[in-house]
Amino acid sequence: MPEIKKAHEAMDVMRKTGVIHAHLSKDGTPEKVLFSQLPYIEEGNLNSPESIARLKKFGESARNRVDAVVSLGIGGSFLGNKVLFDVQCGSYWNLKTKEERNGYPKVFFSGNNIDPRSTKDLIDYISHAADMAMNHDKKNPHKYTVMLICISKSGGTLDTMSNFMVIYNALKDNPNVEIEIVAVTDPNEKKPTLLKKMAMENNWESFAVPDGIGGRFTIFCEVGLVLAAVTGFDIEAFLEGAKQMDIACQNDDIWQNPAMLNAALKYIAAEKYGRDEEVMMPYGDYLESVSMWYIQLLAESLGKQFDKDDKEVCYGRTPIVALGTRDMHSQTQQHQEGKLNKIVQFIRINEWDNDITIPNAFPEAQKLSDISGVTMGQALEVARQSNADALTSNKRFNALFSMPKLDAFNLGQLLYMLAMSIAYEGELANVDAFNQPGVEAYKRIMGPKLQEVKAQNK
Ligand SMILES: O=P(O)(O)OC[C@H]1O[C@](O)(CO)[C@@H](O)[C@@H]1O
Numbered sequence: 001m002p003e004i005k006k007a008h009e010a011m012d013v014m015r016k017t018g019v020i021h022a023h024l025s026k027d028g029t030p031e032k033v034l035f036s037q038l039p040y041i042e043e044g045n046l047n048s049p050e051s052i053a054r055l056k057k058f059g060e061s062a063r064n065r066v067d068a069v070v071s072l073g074i075g076g077s078f079l080g081n082k083v084l085f086d087v088q089c090g091s092y093w094n095l096k097t098k099e100e101r102n103g104y105p106k107v108f109f110s111g112n113n114i115d116p117r118s119t120k121d122l123i124d125y126i127s128h129a130a131d132m133a134m135n136h137d138k139k140n141p142h143k144y145t146v147m148l149i150c151i152s153k154s155g156g157t158l159d160t161m162s163n164f165m166v167i168y169n170a171l172k173d174n175p176n177v178e179i180e181i182v183a184v185t186d187p188n189e190k191k192p193t194l195l196k197k198m199a200m201e202n203n204w205e206s207f208a209v210p211d212g213i214g215g216r217f218t219i220f221c222e223v224g225l226v227l228a229a230v231t232g233f234d235i236e237a238f239l240e241g242a243k244q245m246d247i248a249c250q251n252d253d254i255w256q257n258p259a260m261l262n263a264a265l266k267y268i269a270a271e272k273y274g275r276d277e278e279v280m281m282p283y284g285d286y287l288e289s290v291s292m293w294y295i296q297l298l299a300e301s302l303g304k305q306f307d308k309d310d311k312e313v314c315y316g317r318t319p320i321v322a323l324g325t326r327d328m329h330s331q332t333q334q335h336q337e338g339k340l341n342k343i344v345q346f347i348r349i350n351e352w353d354n355d356i357t358i359p360n361a362f363p364e365a366q367k368l369s370d371i372s373g374v375t376m377g378q379a380l381e382v383a384r385q386s387n388a389d390a391l392t393s394n395k396r397f398n399a400l401f402s403m404p405k406l407d408a409f410n411l412g413q414l415l416y417m418l419a420m421s422i423a424y425e426g427e428l429a430n431v432d433a434f435n436q437p438g439v440e441a442y443k444r445i446m447g448p449k450l451q452e453v454k455a456q457n458k
Pocket residue numbers: 074075076077151152153154155156157160214215216300436439
């Protein structure tokens with residue numbers, strides 16, 4: 001297909017020069033697209049040996065010193081970090097002892113909504129933990145050190161900054177709390193973002209969301225890697241996985257290039273078969289956040305009203321989060337028999353660490369006896385395969401991404417492949433996959449509205 005060849009050439013140009021035809025930044029000026037550089041830890045690159053060494057040092061300095069990290073951000077400044085946290089730490093991290101956490105801090109997320117109840121709950125939790133640390137820890141009474149990692153590329157996003165101010169204000173005069181602030185934002189010091197300016201004025205440690213890296217690609221830069229560092233996640237293995245995938249994606253044979261194949265199939269499914277919804281259904285609890293991360297990647301990249309020639313196309317697919325096996329008992333009915341407009345994608349872990357055999361705990365109960373004697377990983381895969389077979393038998397498009405193991409390397413491979421596939425599809429559909437003009441519409445309404453409410457409050 002000549003279109004695929006052309007898209008592949010465009011990816012080659014992007015890799016070598018950062019240029020994506022017709023891509024403009026928010027202010028209408030040409031802007032480079034540099035995410036494909038991030039997997040390469042090299043001198044002079046966005047991720048360099050020095051920057052990785054600094055991140056590791058930063059992570060080590062938090063270890064056995066910082067009690068809790070609050071990661072504040074939204075969109076690309078949150079979703080990738082949640083993926084890394086889930087894969088590295090799992091659901092029970094904050095319930096573990098410091099020793100079980102290897103000395104790394106507890107981690108909380110905030111700023112991804114403007115919800116007074118959950119923000120207050122977090123403040124109450126930290127205040128209580130600080131009181132316990134100072135007044136009830138007989139062996140080691142200490143101030144509770146809280147690191148607020150404030151992440152915003154633009155440096156002023158309402159959701160992030162409002163929570164930042166509320167939490168900071170609530171904790172700053174607490175005698176039991178020691179606050180440290182880390183800013184992750186556009187590093188330009190000449191035209192600083194609000195957050196960068198505050199970081200410079202207050203001497204806060206800061207990390208970069210570099211130019212040319214859109215929010216939804218920031219998991220591979222310091223946005224994701226700062227959180228990786230404070231949880232002991234293997235940064236190098238993660239980037240190595242992404243790098244190996246990038247190398248595979250340089251192949252011009254579609255059967256050897258996973259991103260090209262994935263993009264071509266999805267483009268055909270959309271254009272020829274009217275598949276305009278995309279279900280991402282990982283099998284495994286700690287991968288649900290991959291599906292949530294993917295929502296932004298797909299929606300902001302391909303959901304475009306106009307193509308690069310200003311023709312109205314209204315392109316894109318609506319992303320849907322699903323989790324196997326949970327949503328087999330809720331969504332699958334719709335996937336199996338509803339509108340013929342979906343692509344269902346599965347993610348499977350081939351080999352689980354510490355897989356558990358389902359025991360024959362009640363031998364007298366025949367039905368339970370029948371499901372015993374296999375591992376949970378095996379049962380999970382039987383469920384997934386059965387779902388896929390049923391969908392296929394009813395002309396329902398479905399695909400499978402297999403991860404050999406749930407680890408940093410394989411996660412890097414998977415996420416990078418999805419990012420690169422989106423870039424390919426942008427070229428196939430002739431839409432700019434690297435802007436998000438549609439999010440400005442509500443922002444233009446929201447700013448003045450907030451000021452109106454403020455005026456009424458006076
Ligand atoms: O990092 P920032 O600038 O706070 O933006 C957060 C998110 O908001 C968006 O700009 C959409 O409103 C996303 O593209 C971005 O990831």
